[in-house]
Amino acid sequence: RKSWTDSEFNAALKNAYEKYKDYKEGANANYIPELDKVDPELFGLAIVTVDGKIFSAGDLNTEVSIQSISKVFTMARVVEDSGALEVLEKVGVDATGMVFNSIIAIEMNKGKEINPLVNPGAIATTSLVKGNTYDEKWNMIKSTYDDFAGRKLGIDQPVYESEAATNQRNQAIAMLLNAYGRMYFDPIETTDIYTKQCAVAVNAKDLAIMAATLANGGTNPVTKKKVVSYQTVAHVIPVMATAGLYDDSGQWIYNVGLPGKSGVGGGIIAFYPGQFGIAVISPRLDAAGNSVRAQESIKHIVAELGSNPFYVQ
Numbered sequence: 019r020k021s022w023t024d025s026e027f028n029a030a031l032k033n034a035y036e037k038y039k040d041y042k043e044g045a046n047a048n049y050i051p052e053l054d055k056v057d058p059e060l061f062g063l064a065i066v067t068v069d070g071k072i073f074s075a076g077d078l079n080t081e082v083s084i085q086s087i088s089k090v091f092t093m094a095r096v097v098e099d100s101g102a103l104e105v106l107e108k109v110g111v112d113a114t115g116m117v118f119n120s121i122i123a124i125e126m127n128k129g130k131e132i133n134p135l136v137n138p139g140a141i142a143t144t145s146l147v148k149g150n151t152y153d154e155k156w157n158m159i160k161s162t163y164d165d166f167a168g169r170k171l172g173i174d175q176p177v178y179e180s181e182a183a184t185n186q187r188n189q190a191i192a193m194l195l196n197a198y199g200r201m202y203f204d205p206i207e208t209t210d211i212y213t214k215q216c217a218v219a220v221n222a223k224d225l226a227i228m229a230a231t232l233a234n235g236g237t238n239p240v241t242k243k244k245v246v247s248y249q250t251v252a253h254v255i256p257v258m259a260t261a262g263l264y265d266d267s268g269q270w271i272y273n274v275g276l277p278g279k280s281g282v283g284g285g286i287i288a289f290y291p292g293q294f295g296i297a298v299i300s301p302r303l304d305a306a307g308n309s310v311r312a313q314e315s316i317k318h319i320v321a322e323l324g325s326n327p328f329y330v331q
């Protein structure tokens with residue numbers, strides 16, 4: 019199936035919402051103290067097509083911190099500005115198969131064979147963003163996210179401050195990469211930029227538009243602005259497909275067939291290249307750090323739409 023009617027998209031979202039609205043599996047992230055305070059009942063679902071149509075169910079307006087979903091868009095920025103080889107050679111594109119903030123994953127290969135969608139590779143990727151200062155890099159990152167979403171996004175300041183005060187592990191990751199010559203800007207400043215990018219506030223509609231921009235080859239289907247090239251997107255997709263849900267990425271692609279990315283704020287995005295982007299926000303996570311209800315809902319929606327691209331009839 020490569021085309022769906024408006025009522026099919028609406029029905030798939032509504033059915034997933036009804037099926038999972040009372041679902042309570044998992045628990046909020048609590049290693050970042052502020053995330054534990056987010057309303058665990060929050061449940062928003064949205065689909066945006068490559069022709070800019072928006073469909074939704076549940077809560078479309080409440081914002082959460084983007085967290086690791088940000089990693090996709092920082093990677094896209096670096097590939098766009100410095101080329102696909104930059105990420106391949108200076109960060110890596112191999113799934114670690116380990117938890118997202120694994121130190122063993124760095125140690126095993128002396129900082130190599132990691133990827134931009136887990137913390138070590140993401141922090142290294144943030145260090146590669148163009149700019150000579152903290153502010154220049156940050157502005158590049160923030161304006162990229164704004165372009166993907168099609169509006170000026172805010173920062174969840176309490177989440178940023180809460181994580182900045184407790185992110186010694188990410189600082190250690192950055193320092194260890196630095197020791198292996200695999201960090202490309204000051205490690206502590208880079209960790210702070212990374213922490214701030216994770217605190218960017220988004221709702222389900224923002225995330226679905228960001229995902230739809232990827233589905234649309236890098237052009238925002240709502241604002242029509244070309245954010246990155248289709249060649250850049252083509253290099254982001256395989257990393258999402260193999261490492262977007264951390265150590266559960268295999269199960270994800272096995273069940274859903276769509277490149278996806280999760281964040282510990284409770285969001286998951288996925289997209290069908292050339293067709294649509296989808297996003298679900300629901301803060302309760304499983305042991306890998308992926309929203310349980312978002313995974314279940316997207317699985318349900320993809321099954322109902324028959325939109326697993328690996329199904330070739």
Ligand code: GLN
Pocket residue numbers: 085086087118119137181188213216280281282283307
């Ligand atoms: N900011 C979070 C961290 O570095 C992001 C992790 C995530 O969403 N998996 O731990």
